Amino acid sequence: MGQGTPDGPVERGAVAGRIPLAVVVVDAAGLVSHWSVGARRLFGWAKGEAVGRPVGDLLPVHGAIPEDHERYGAHDGLGPDLETSLDRRIAYPAAGRARLTAPGPRGDRADVLWWAYPLAGPGPERLLVLAADAAPSAGAEEGRREARAGHGGRAERVAPGFAPHTDFPGADELAGRLPEILPGMSVGDSSRIVAQVLELGYPVLEFSHHDRVPVTPDWGVARRAERKARRERAERVAAHGLPAAGPDDEGEDLEYAAVRERLEFLNEVSGRIGSSLDLSRTITEVSRAVVPRFTDVAGTYLREQVVAGEGFPEGPPDETTLWHRVAVEHTDEPGRWDDVVPVGESMPFPAHTPFFQCMTSGDPVLVPRITEEMGNAIASQFEKRDIRPLINHRSMLVVPLKARDVVLGFMILLRHRERPVFNDMDRVTGTELAARAGLVLDNARMYTYQESVADTLQDSMLPHIEPRMSGCDIATRYLPGTLLGRVGGDWFDSVKLPGSRTALVVGDVMGHGLNSAAMMGQLRTAVQTMAALDLPPEQLLRNLDDLAQRLGEHYLATCLYAVYDPIAGELRLANAGHIPPVLVRAGDGRSELLDLPTGAPIGVGGVPFESVRVRVAPGDRLLMCTDGLVEVRGEDIGVGLATLTESAAHPAASMDDACDAIIRALNAGGARKDDVALLMARLNGIPGEHVAQWRFAPDPSEVGRARELVRGQLRAWSLQELADTAELLVSELVTNVVRHSRSSRVDLRLVRSRALTCEVEDDDHMLPTLLSAGPDDESGRGLRVISALAAEWGTSRTNHGKTVWFELPLPTR
Template identity: 35%
Template sequence: MSEPMEELVSGAARDAGGWMGALAVAQVATGADGVIVRWNRAAQELLGYTPHHVVGRHIADLLHPGADRGLGRSLWEAAASGRGVMGTVTAWHAEGHPIELEIWASPLPDRHEDTAAVMVFAADAHAARRIRGSSAVWDGLFARSPVGIAVLDTQLRFLRVNPALERMNGLSESAHVGRRLSQLLPEVNARDMEEAMRTVLESGQPVLDRRRSGRTPAAPHRDRVWSCSYVRVEDPAGRALGVIATLLDITDEQRAQTEAEAGRHRLALLSEASIRIGSSLELESTAQELADLAVPRLADAVTVDVLDSLARGDEPGPGLAAGVGLRRLGKAPLTGSPVITALAPLGRTLVFPAGAPYTQVLAGREPFLLARLDATAIAPLARHTSRPAKLLELGVHSFMMIPLVARDLVLGMATFYRTRPLGPFDSDDSALAAQLAARAAISIDNARLYHREHDTAVTLQRSMLPQHITPPPGIEVAHRYLPASDANEVGGDWYDVLHLPGGKAALLIGDVMGHGIAAAAVMGRLSASVRALARLDLDPQDILAQLEAALEDMTEPMLTTLLYAVVDPATGHCRLTRAGHPPPALINPDGEVRLLHVPPGTPLGVGGTRYTTTDHTFQPGSILVLYTDGLIESRTSDIDERLAELTDALTEPSPSLDAMCDSLLARLVPASADDDIALLIARTPPAKK
């Protein structure tokens, strides 16, 4: 052993009191305020206290009850502010007896504060005295410690390493001695470690938990991580002799921490997906939401393609294995990415042959992961398109394709690209992408079902409305039906004009208060019932009573509002009955507009109501306006305000009844109606000249 090495080792053993290797050494760490923050197993064995009993207490509280606590606090304060202290103290064992300890306390920089913490080593003083001065203790520490230990000189050349470090680095001690870390292990971040050791030599302040990562001859094909700590060793005059380095392999702990963090990341992304994906019942919006969510947390670019048949509103059909057309409905980021620019734009329909990977993924319903995109990997793909080669030029090094499958239907494909200098996509990334795609697929299928039900409800509704209204002679009519924008709101509004004996006409308008296909079906049955009852020339209140009975016979009865008017064009006489329906409006020939007073009644289906009929006589050329509540109800205004808007709109002159219908809808109905609307306008014969 060289002379500097002998001085360094013997000096370290002497300064440590000669007890470091052969004794149980308690390690106690305190914060800047003297409160214990770490208590190792050796400390528990030495003094009998578990960490639960001492962590959070001041270190001076462990002294003998009869000892001078002020002295203990002074020793700790000296250790916190100086270069360290040694001494003998009498502590109090957990079993209730004194124990004499030799201590060595050294200041350590607190990584979270500017103040100094303290590391205290302690051992049984009687045992320490028996072996003080023996260099065998130092050698024992090297030989038996599971922690890698190295001694380096002021030029950061290895002087000695223990067997544990030999095993970590896969090199013998003789291969270490005389060489620097950067010369010995170029595949770890050696220069960063040497910079940390130089800082220790210059400042005298230890460096704790500096991470070394990379590969060594011990494991040349696997990255590992070590926690390294460096302490300067000095001669009695305070001159630096070198550095003692300790290394602990924390690869498994680091991997577990990384996996836990990745798990939290995946859960957070899936949680956000449950909120963001499918916020609307639109194919384009759902596809774009998936793309936006995945960039940049999972991929650097994403495209989402849906079956072209589905995008056209058709049902997804068979034939995926024989080639399929996909329409691009989602793409992220929308700007600023050369990769995205090189890919097909939104709205483009892409057709793939049967043997292409896209078609195979759709047919097989399994993800396709190409972890490393290189010239060899793209060779099979180049038979179908030159796109992979272009993507490789733009820096794409990994990509995966995930089918969109919901309720056993293949709906499309999401493709994920990675360009940043991260690792390639792996099986965990593929599983996460599949979960995101599954959520998007359910939302896309919901949108498909929504549009199908919407179209079915509208078709059923329109089919049950009168297709060709021919009013009795002398009466002019115009009508409109406007379906709601939401499928759940389509269904229950209808109107009709019926011929009655004596040249009279029945004008009616109703609203089944349910929604969807069921409401449209009830509306159809009621409409047919009214037509049959009207032919019997019953009084309006009697017709409503019969409809009430018909609703009671239905398996799923629904409340219905109805306004029934019988007009005699020859005399202008009108009989009106309403069941919970909005009041009709009357426009006199001079332009005066008013709402007719007709007892409101209750909706059909409530039961127990006796309906009444109100008689009015209209002037020749008067206009009667019947409508459902969708025309006047609003989420932002009360009903009286909306009725005032209606009467105000009716004061505006119109060249025809059709123009009046269009004008009312344009003025009172927003672009996206919340409820369906039926409108029926009738004019009595003008005065004879």
Template identity: 40%
Template sequence: MTVDTHTNTPLAGGTGGDRRADAPSARITEWAFDQSPFAVAVHDTDLVCLRVNDRMCRMFEMTEDQIRGRRLTDALPGPQFEALARYMRQVLDTGEPVHRETYRKVPGEDLERAWSVSIAPLKDERGRTCAVWVGVLDITEQYRARQRLALVNEASTAIGSTLDITRTARELVDVALPRLADVAIVDLLDSVVGGGEPRPGPVSATVVMRRVAHGSAGGEVPSAVRLGDVDHYPESSPAVRALTGGEPVLTGSGDPAFLSSINSNPQRVEAVLEHGLHSLLTVPIRARGITLGVATFLRGRDREPFGPDDVPIAEELTARAAVCLDNARRYSRERATALALQRSLLPQRFPEQSAVEVAGRYLPASTHSGVGGDWFDVIPLSGSRVALVAGDVVGHGLYASAAMGRLRTAVRTLADLDLPPDELLTHLDDLVARFGGEGDDGEPGEQDPGLGATCVYAVYDPVSRLCCIARAGHCPPALVTPDGTVDFLDVPAGLPLGLGGLPFESVEMELPVGSTLVLYTNGLVESRDHDIDEGLQRLRRALTRTSPSLETTCEHILGSVLPERPMDDAALLVARTRVLKPDQVATWDIPTDPAAVADARRKVTEQLSAWGLGDAAFVTELVASELVTNAIRHAEGPIRLRLILDRTLTCEVSDGSETAPHLRRARAFDEGGRGLLLVAQLTQSWGTRHTAHGKTIWAEQTLLAQTPPGVLGGFGDFGDLDDLDDFDDLGDLG
């Protein structure tokens, strides 16, 4: 009978004649056991090793005699072998195989490797489990291949989550650590960091790059360059070699070029030696034919050097990051352009006026939305009044900024016509509708459904303390009274501009002196984190806090209401109302009798003398006479004359007629038509505004103004200027 010398069990067949037939089969069985790619061991039901092949012995750095006849945990103490013994006992008890994969260092290897461990029962012809078979296979290459694929897949979603250059570079570093490298560094050309356009093609000679991101799997970054600083890379360095050749550079401690490249910087040499960095892979960051910088990956003493299989993975990660970095660079450039355009279109400084004290802020979004079409404005009007405006154009970027500029110009133009707020918004609504109907070339085209805007327009009069407000789909203005009460004004919302169809409504109210009117855009109170009602309550709480100045109020509002990273741009305008003193305004009711003109001139002269403006008496008397004469001859009562002393001297005449005068130049032999032209020449500005009960014609002149030499000479001989009552049709409407 043939007996297995290892197990002392009879082999199949028991006669000498069978031995010749079984001998080749036994040898083949031995070869299969010894030459198996698996490290194989067989244990009995007491977990005593019956047989082990050479591969298993080499893996454990032990001989077969040291292992055979002993339990696994006796020969190889340690937690991992105790876990293996438990799995073997599980297989003996259940008769079911077990498969596990692990990544660890074994005694026969210098580095950690991936292992596939199979534990299977050995059963006799009756199906009884007589022993357990353990097979261990080195699957490091397959494991690394899966890890590489998983890494590339993760990079597709983890890199490029924002359009921020620094954050994108940081995402590349985070993805590479620790699966690809122990240390990862991203250096970009300085022009790229600022959103500039680097020159196409590879670079050469010494290169200056800025450190944008770096990281280490061990926490402390072994770098001689701090984040944000620039470093000079010599021509022999792997970074410049990669940029010059446009290909990855794989080098390490055994490469003389690597050693010579780090010797140029003693701090870099110290960092390499201290952390045992021995393998370096540098990949150029290039996108759309533009060189942006380099990504450098390093491995330390506990990792295998980079190999050829690591290069494609590093290239894949870097290529993904390169496209995102270039997108971020382009966005940064566009955002900077749009922001410059936006800020140039916003008020650079507020105009001088006495109606309100104002402060404003514009804050672009911190996300990829960037600059939008939010704006505010302060527009001086006639009669020392002021218009306060806030608006928001739909969209973001250059288009929204340009559209905002058009709207702001349109609002200022319409404001010059002294239109009431509701009428102004009606005209603005028509303009926005026409803007949307124009194609890119300015020709009529299909309406852009995304074009639109919201706006709130308020006019405050410091004489009467009346404020008239209308809004078109905009957030309600807030009013803070001197006692600290905060209310959102109940102004009819109206439709956003550009939709048309319905008229706008205005609300007029009297404001206490020292009230604060707050205009803002929806970016201040709306957010993905909360709805607009919560944003309005945050604004209400912020406004209840008293501040020493409006500038401080603006800063407090932005800090209290806006999130850390606003999703939309926001505009804020804060205005504290003032009132003109009673002695700054003089008002007289004028009878509808031509003889009243002389009395009106006398009253004007006396008032100017009381104000110490005798030098302005001649021009003002002439202007008042012309305007009052016009009203008496061509309009309806009641007629009122008013002088306002502010930064300018304003003369106003109000009447009950809706007809407005028009400036024209009289011909040589015309008897009338010169009066209004004379007023226009003698004053700084003039105009007409319609009221609920008629109109007001006004003329402003700078204080201490003198009649310009030769002005009167160009209008022919007016006769005796001391008796303007005798003028024939001085106020011709033409």
């Protein structure tokens, strides 16, 4: 074992020995329920005298069990702050050292080392205490003399501690023989206690600030197999004339075991973190991996850019860098840290704090004990919240979370006062732990960033459709694929058309990923552009097919395009290889798949498209979706279509509820893997009494008659508030046709729907343009007036000429 000095470790021979253990079990009432033979030898109380007595009368275990220090005055080194109730006991292993008056006539002072384990379970046992004499044998006393000699006569510091792993040469013996010293316990109870002890850690003796040696428990008699092995080893050494093994050999084994314990702990922690690429879950795993085995409190801070998913942070942090507190894990009573250091808070750290030193240097910072002065400096960052009771006099280790030499964050690790302070080996262990956690966090960060980019791309390409259009209500849903990537080629859209009509479209680009999403964006833009030209559905799909072939030979997509005329009560649909829509009749609630010419997918080329007219009634619902909703691998698509048709017919309180019910019905078993686009439109129609239309001759005298008719119609609809504005705008549009077009007719139509729509149509295909008129110009201001006063306006070509329209919002009653 390596011995430590103030200047660093010094290589010396190891001190090895086997230590008899006293075993005591305490129940929830604080009374001794089990008292081993070793406890009688160490503390002097017989089993009959000890069982049933308050444990505070018998043991000097500070901080782990209730104790009356005034009644137990024969030991020193114990502080006055003793626990008063087992309900307030610490929830982690504790260790300590005390000098007692040994039993017997001589009354020697005994140097007692102890380890206390909290127990949980259905039985009455609540605390297990292991204790031992620090010098139980001549061999150990000789080792202590060697230690003193190696340090110039100074006694080597000996303190108890815990090794947080169970894989050591004596683990099997501890597991096998500890139940033998728990008399009167059932096999189940003793096994439960042993399992908890091995999970929390086994006792170690700390001989210096740098080295820990595991205690191999011994109850006075070596196991038969061990005696036989030692005898055989001695015989082989003698037969070959080899020198006997010295203390250095055993020291090397113990030193190897101590290092192996750390490596196995790190390996175990590495296996527990990184099970998910979700950033928040990864942070939680990292925090819980170190509490309570390595530390009692773990606070994790990340740079604001990492939490926000803004990519890799650039440049070194400084005093203005915001650090986001993402997790606080501790063993204190619930809620103790929540109000003072709440998760989710962002804050900078000034240069005088150890946190700033860690995040700027990228090296761990070890503070053996937080002094009052340092505690005041740290507490100044928390405004009116006093954090000093939570941190003062505790041992602290700050370790950076780095990836590619960039500090992504750091962890603040704190140990309670009763626990050994962090040492140099803990610093190395914490640094290695943080390095592994930093890599896992960086992987999660990159995945989160890429997922954010994909979601942003998908959201930017999908339209934000108004829930109410002229003559219809619309609800939509988009669900990304669960396995094939969050970015896909499914889309939906709606386009406002002249004549209070609405174009409804759903498409699906074949494939997944960024290429499909990019193609989807191009096709969606093309559909919007061609729909604004008021092309017939079959002609629009024909043009879209030509465009896809010009873009590339791998551009394939299906598309369903429908135009709803709420005044005529008619749907006009064309299909390009897409699944058919579902129409739910309002009259009898019957739902049906519309029989449409299937057509070939967009991009195949050379295939004609046909359109179909379908009569609809007010209240009918049209459902359009992509095949990801109805198609399941290994199952006929007809089953999904039948389920879609049936679920669409079920009544629902709202359009959104209807969409959700359909998705639940189609994804009941969680078998959906593809992305889904769903569009539902309730076809409300526009009653004939809400439509007024007139035809005028292209004569200046007709302008005044148009104004009078508009004013009279608005009066009949009780919309007098809109009369002045509507009359002015209609006058501008009709005048513009009379003066500047070669039209033989002027058609004017007013439609009262969700807004007041006015359309002026003529047979001249030349579209008017918005001009910038000067102060001396006599014309060019008409469209600017319309642009200023109308809520919306636009122009479009038709088969017979052009239409110029504007909308005015209806007054609120």
